[in-house]
Amino acid sequence: xxNLSKPSFFNIHSSIRLHVMRIFCLIIGLVITLSGYxxxxxxxxxxxxxxxxxxxxxxxxxxxxxxxxSFDMTKANTYNQLQPLFISNKGRYVFTENPVDxxxxxxxxxxxxxxxxxxxxxxxxxxxxxREVASKQFSFKGQFPHPELFQKPQYNTWIELTYNxxxxxxLHYAQSMLKNGMPPGVIMxxxxxQHDYGVWEFDANKFPDPKAMMDTLHNQGFKVMLWVCPFVxxxxxxxxxxxxxxxxxxxxxxxxxxMVEWWxxxxxxxxxxxxxxxxxxxxxxxxLQTRYGVDGFKFDAGDIRFYNDAKSYGNISSHDQSxxxxxxxxxxxxxxxxxxWKVGGEPLAQRLxxxxxxxxxxxxxxxxxxxxxxxxxxxxxxxxxxxxxFGSFLDLKQIxxxxxxxxxxxxxxxxxxxxxxxxxxxLDARHAKAVKEAVALRQKxxxxxxxxxxxxxxxxxxxxRMMEYEFPHQGYTKIKDQFMLGNNVLVAPILEKGVTSRxxxxxxxxxxxxxGKTWKGNRTIDFPANLETIPFFTLLGK
Numbered sequence: 001x002x003n004l005s006k007p008s009f010f011n012i013h014s015s016i017r018l019h020v021m022r023i024f025c026l027i028i029g030l031v032i033t034l035s036g037y038x039x040x041x042x043x044x045x046x047x048x049x050x051x052x053x054x055x056x057x058x059x060x061x062x063x064x065x066x067x068x069x070s071f072d073m074t075k076a077n078t079y080n081q082l083q084p085l086f087i088s089n090k091g092r093y094v095f096t097e098n099p100v101d102x103x104x105x106x107x108x109x110x111x112x113x114x115x116x117x118x119x120x121x122x123x124x125x126x127x128x129x130x131r132e133v134a135s136k137q138f139s140f141k142g143q144f145p146h147p148e149l150f151q152k153p154q155y156n157t158w159i160e161l162t163y164n165x166x167x168x169x170x171l172h173y174a175q176s177m178l179k180n181g182m183p184p185g186v187i188m189x190x191x192x193x194q195h196d197y198g199v200w201e202f203d204a205n206k207f208p209d210p211k212a213m214m215d216t217l218h219n220q221g222f223k224v225m226l227w228v229c230p231f232v233x234x235x236x237x238x239x240x241x242x243x244x245x246x247x248x249x250x251x252x253x254x255x256x257x258x259m260v261e262w263w264x265x266x267x268x269x270x271x272x273x274x275x276x277x278x279x280x281x282x283x284x285x286x287x288l289q290t291r292y293g294v295d296g297f298k299f300d301a302g303d304i305r306f307y308n309d310a311k312s313y314g315n316i317s318s319h320d321q322s323x324x325x326x327x328x329x330x331x332x333x334x335x336x337x338x339x340x341w342k343v344g345g346e347p348l349a350q351r352l353x354x355x356x357x358x359x360x361x362x363x364x365x366x367x368x369x370x371x372x373x374x375x376x377x378x379x380x381x382x383x384x385x386x387x388x389x390f391g392s393f394l395d396l397k398q399i400x401x402x403x404x405x406x407x408x409x410x411x412x413x414x415x416x417x418x419x420x421x422x423x424x425x426x427l428d429a430r431h432a433k434a435v436k437e438a439v440a441l442r443q444k445x446x447x448x449x450x451x452x453x454x455x456x457x458x459x460x461x462x463x464x465r466m467m468e469y470e471f472p473h474q475g476y477t478k479i480k481d482q483f484m485l486g487n488n489v490l491v492a493p494i495l496e497k498g499v500t501s502r503x504x505x506x507x508x509x510x511x512x513x514x515x516g517k518t519w520k521g522n523r524t525i526d527f528p529a530n531l532e533t534i535p536f537f538t539l540l541g542k
Contacts, residue, residue, distance in 0.1 A: 041111070043108050046108060052086055053374060054071070054086045056073075070102065076099065078304075080339060085376075089473070091122050094111065120132070126374070144453050148186055148223055154416060156298075156418055156420040170189055176422055176424055188227065188298050200288065224296075232267055242276065247274045247277035249312055249321075250271075271314075302322050320341075327346065338350075349380070354387075357387035366480055370462070373462025373464055381414075382418075401428065411438075415463045452486050482504065501527060514535075
């Protein structure tokens, strides 16, 4: 028999073949639907002068959305908070229950996602749209993180000690701050205080008497937080216990614990949907508080991407695993997170992703932190003063002293202010003095900041706000170098190296600067600002 005469699907009578193909397509369609891969497509056509923002926090500096921007929330390749919210300065918004992928074209946004994606309208402004979203989608109930996160500076030991956290140098770091006239605040002891990942006990070789250290820090007026993450080292007793009893995420086949590659190696991951996993992790945190008097925790990692391709006990998505990690932190008012999914309104401190020690990253602070507020994360921290990438601080020749000062000044009017590099180790007298003046200025605004924190906890109203939020439809959607603290303090920090003045956009009304001079608004002014000056203005009346 030659090839042409061999029996095949294509030799079957055409009508039968068509019938078989129809059945085949129906089966494939049913499988896709039942598997949850069906996609709905929604197109949002831009209105005239409409500006859209979306909840990808570490890309806030690229907004409002422009042509050729695209992102896939299902893969969540982001190091920061994520919120499935699209919101417009024309009062329109889209909030999706599930992650979506989207692309921006010249005239519209194309959203592909599972479920029903609808464009909603709430008034005609960014503020009106956000207020409706906050009331319907976020869980604001009057709670907020521990007040000292806002009232006092934070001191993170990462840049000073990196992977050599130890009792002697932690105490020296705290003492240096006090000696140089800084107020005590929240001190965060970062990665490697512990014996191993998942083995959350002080390394006895580096912390010979952790309880005495805690007592000393408390007596000096500090609150103490410890760095933790959801990983478990595979060669630990804790890993063997959880692997046997349940509590670790499994590989796609469900045959063994999944190993994840992250910035410090390969580790297993706690499955917080498993009763053993969540119970075990919380018991460890409670033990540290009871045994040593630890006040709270810096919850690092928790990124959605670390949970991808895993099989969980609760059969939940990688996004929901990240959400459970965040919600674990609600039990500890002194908390900090960097990654999040759909926890708008929860009393959690949300930090911006690590910033490099350069001016470009300094300029990202304002658009990213104001976007946080617009996405239901008002209790925000703008990373570490001067940057959180330790490589920049290993060689003192690389340090830009002016950048440290301008970074501190920018932090001073934001919800939280976090030091890491010790300014008194790397700065000369003039620059160190300017940093202390920024801290002192912030202390004068703490009552205002706390009033805004309490209001945010009730209504979700952002603490720091985009200009467009407070002054709609006046051409301010693209302003990324100044912001509003509440509704009447305009802050315009210096974000360029070597300048002694800057242009400030003053909306309509009467504005008073820090020296008491009154300026008429509805114009752009040139404002002088030497090293010691951060321009800010108070609205006297519209």
